[in-house]
Amino acid sequence: MNRAQQRSSRDNEPMPERHSPFHQELDQVQAEVVRLAAMVTETIPRATDVLLNGDMAAAQSVIEDDDYLDVLSLEIEERCYQLLALQQPMATDLRSIITALRLSSEIERSGDLMVNVAKAARRMYGADLAPRLRGLIEKMSEEAARLFKRCVDAYAERNAGLAAALDDMDDRLDDLHEDFIQAIFESYQGDTMDLQPAVQLALIGRYYERVGDHAVNIGDRVQYMVTGWLPEHAGAARLEARARRSEGGPMTGELRVNGVDPNGGPSPS
Amino acid sequence: MSPVDSADNRPTRLAYREELEQLRLQVELMAVRVDENLERMRSVLQTGDVSLRSAAYATDDEIDAMNVSLTERCYSILRLESPVATDLRLVVSVLRVIGELERIGDLALRVINLAPDHHRLTADAESHAIVTVLAEESVERYRVAVESWATLDPGLAQSLLRPSSAVERAMDQLTRRIRALQGPDAVEVALVLTTAARSLDRIADHSLVLGARVRYLISGDSAHLAVEVR
Numbered sequence: 001m002n003r004a005q006q007r008s009s010r011d012n013e014p015m016p017e018r019h020s021p022f023h024q025e026l027d028q029v030q031a032e033v034v035r036l037a038a039m040v041t042e043t044i045p046r047a048t049d050v051l052l053n054g055d056m057a058a059a060q061s062v063i064e065d066d067d068y069l070d071v072l073s074l075e076i077e078e079r080c081y082q083l084l085a086l087q088q089p090m091a092t093d094l095r096s097i098i099t100a101l102r103l104s105s106e107i108e109r110s111g112d113l114m115v116n117v118a119k120a121a122r123r124m125y126g127a128d129l130a131p132r133l134r135g136l137i138e139k140m141s142e143e144a145a146r147l148f149k150r151c152v153d154a155y156a157e158r159n160a161g162l163a164a165a166l167d168d169m170d171d172r173l174d175d176l177h178e179d180f181i182q183a184i185f186e187s188y189q190g191d192t193m194d195l196q197p198a199v200q201l202a203l204i205g206r207y208y209e210r211v212g213d214h215a216v217n218i219g220d221r222v223q224y225m226v227t228g229w230l231p232e233h234a235g236a237a238r239l240e241a242r243a244r245r246s247e248g249g250p251m252t253g254e255l256r257v258n259g260v261d262p263n264g265g266p267s268p269s
Numbered sequence: 270m271s272p273v274d275s276a277d278n279r280p281t282r283l284a285y286r287e288e289l290e291q292l293r294l295q296v297e298l299m300a301v302r303v304d305e306n307l308e309r310m311r312s313v314l315q316t317g318d319v320s321l322r323s324a325a326y327a328t329d330d331e332i333d334a335m336n337v338s339l340t341e342r343c344y345s346i347l348r349l350e351s352p353v354a355t356d357l358r359l360v361v362s363v364l365r366v367i368g369e370l371e372r373i374g375d376l377a378l379r380v381i382n383l384a385p386d387h388h389r390l391t392a393d394a395e396s397h398a399i400v401t402v403l404a405e406e407s408v409e410r411y412r413v414a415v416e417s418w419a420t421l422d423p424g425l426a427q428s429l430l431r432p433s434s435a436v437e438r439a440m441d442q443l444t445r446r447i448r449a450l451q452g453p454d455a456v457e458v459a460l461v462l463t464t465a466a467r468s469l470d471r472i473a474d475h476s477l478v479l480g481a482r483v484r485y486l487i488s489g490d491s492a493h494l495a496v497e498v499r
Contacts, residue, residue, distance in 0.1 A: 070495075078491050081361060088351035098344065101361070105368075105497070188456045196448050199459045203467075230340065 022087045029079050029100050030156075036072050036104060037152040037218075039065075040111045041145055044211065047114040048141035051121040051204065052134060062118040066111055073108035076100060092225075099225035103155065103218055110148065110214045113207040120200045120207075127197035130187050136180045140208040143173040147215035154219055160226040166219035173212040180205040285350060292342060292363055293418075296370070299335040300415040302328055303370050306377040307408050307472075313380065314397075314404050314465070317387025325381045332374045339367050355489070362486045365497075366418065369475045369482075373411060376468040376475075380404075389454070389461040396446045396458075399439050400465050406435040407473040414479035423487050429480030430496070436473050440466060 043062060050059045080101045083089065089097055129137070147169055154163035184201050187193040193201075223229050306328050309321045343364050346352060352360055383390060391397045410433060417425035443466050447459045481496035 074491075074494060077494060081357070081491070084347065084361070085353055085357050090348065094344075094348055098347070098364075101364075105365075185456060189453065195450055195455050195459055198456050199447060199463055202456075202460050203463065230337070230344075 022083070022089070022093075025079070025083060026089075026093060026096060029076060029083065030096065032072065032076050032079075033100050033103050033107070034152060034156050036069060036076065037107045037148065037155070039069055039072070040107050040114070041148045041152065043069075043111060043114045044141055044145040044148065047117040047121075048137060050118050052129070052137060054121065054125055056122060056125065059118040059122050063115050066115045069108055069111040073104045076104040080104075095225050095228065099155075099221050102221045106214045106217050106221070110211050113211050113214075116207050117204055120204050124197040124200045127194070128192075129197075129201075130183070130192055132183050133180070133187060133201065136176060136183060137204070137208075140173060140176045140180060140205065143176060144208045144211040144215075147173060147212050151215040151218040151222070154222045155225075158222070158226050160223050163219035163222035163226070166216050170212045170216050173209060177205050177209040288342075288346065288350075289352075289356060289359060292339070292346070293359065295335065295339055295342075296363055296366055297415070297419050299332060299339065299367060299370050300418070302332050302335065303374045303377070304412070304415070306332075306374055306381065307411060310377040310380045311404050311408065313384045313387070314390065314401060317384050317390070319384040322381055322384060325378055329374055329378050332371060336367050336371045339363060355486075358486050358489060362482045366479060366482055369478050373472050373475050376472050379468045380465050383461055383465055386457075386461045389458045390465060392454075392458045393446060393450060393462075396443060396450075396462050399443045399446065400462060400469070403436060403439045403443070403466055403469040406433055406439065407469040407476070410436075410473045410476040411479075414476040414483075417480055417483045421483065421487055423484060426480040426483035426487070429477050433473055436470060440470055 043065070046058065047062050049055065050062060080097050083097050084094075087093075147166060150162060150169065151166055153159065154166070181202060184193070184198050184205075188195065188198045306325050309325045309328075312318060313321055343360050346360050350356075390400065410429060413425055414429055416422070417429070443462065447462055450459055452458075478497050481493045484493040485491065
């Protein structure tokens with residue numbers, strides 16, 4: 001019996017026992033992905049606390065703890081490769097492994113963004129933040145953490161509906177980011193803030209916004225795991241929509257504050 | 270159908286090998302399209318030509334479409350062929366590499382979108398010169414990474430491991446220049462310069478990841494993947 005025949009034969013067999021060694025290993029990988037995401041979710045308020053309170057010891061701790069995230073992310077990746085190589089999984093199981101692979105990278109990058117917040121906090125140590133800016137930072141942090149928790153819930157519960165809703169939930173974080181950039185300009189122009197902290201704050205706002213983008217990406221991947229819908233198809237749909245629009249028409253939907261697009265256009269997926 | 274070693278199935282095995290080779294070549298093709306937008310990015314930095322944006326968007330659409338088709342092809346190979354060893358490494362590496370290429374394309378587009386802000390990019394001549402150097406260096410590193418993928422040359426991939434002193438030096442110089450900016454639109458100028466510089470720096474970073482993937486592909490040593498997490 002060749003491999004194709006073996007596979008065909010397996011296709012006709014009843015669903016394998018969920019507690020087979022393979023599925024136990026797969027469950028463990030998924031548990032590790034959830035643990036990785038939980039660690040990042042906890043890092044978001046920690047990094048924000050560093051920023052708002054100027055605690056340099058806590059900043060160092062956030063930066064050093066990222067090593068644990070890196071190691072765990074690599075472990076997940078290697079375990080996924082082993083599962084692929086040794087078990088030749090099919091259908092839902094294959095999608096689960098591919099999703100775990102993709103998620104570990106998205107989650108690890110989100111952790112890096114919080115390290116960036118801690119490092120930026122060190123660069124602007126001693127700078128006074130206006131109450132409005134502090135308030136917006138707190139709100140962005142809460143929103144980013146909320147989004148991240150939701151996307152992890154969607155993954156753990158295999159909830160495609162919740163995963164699909166993340167894109168709309170992210171709009172609130174995008175709006176807060178826009179308000180934040182505007183507030184930075186106003187603070188600088190009102191002579192209440194120097195240039196260096198203004199630039200650092202603009203970067204920090206971007207980091208929170210990108211955590212939201214990663215949460216949406218994770219939601220897309222969860223949809224793929226549950227339904228088989230390929231997230232990349234969203235890009236193909238955009239392409240079709242763009243093709244339908246008149247060529248050379250005005251670009252819409254770009255965020256510009258004081259004539260500057262602080263995102264420089266579309267965010268990387 | 271799956272490849273097997275029996276003589277009767279040689280054509281199938283041949284088709285499978287060709288499918289893998291085709292996959293590798295399609296990645297190169299995608300890299301060429303990304304390179305086109307990197308060239309437009311450099312032109313925008315020099316001239317601020319806003320008309321380049323429409324061509325850049327069209328190319329980016331093609332890059333996205335290639336990302337879709339290559340992802341589907343990888344999933345299909347994983348599902349139907351259950352590749353092992355080197356073949357499995359190739360497929361999972363393609364999945365990772367096309368993601369990196371797509372991100373590099375997005376970063377190029379981000380800089381191209383700064384075309385209307387060219388007056389801010391050039392407001393401080395020295396900062397603009399530094400950004401130009403950054404662009405040269407990051408594009409050069411990208412090209413080395415793509416060549417290492419095309420040739421599977423471990424030496425080229427290894428050369429990307431060394432951090433680019435030109436990039437590091439340029440980023441330090443730019444940070445100092447930005448701190449010294451003055452005037453009512455200093456924040457706007459600083460933000461535009463920072464957006465451009467960070468995008469270019471990240472292009473160089475993504476090129477490093479491409480090199481790591483090539484080393485993993487050649488050697489099978491997963492230690493190379495550590496470069497991807499920092």
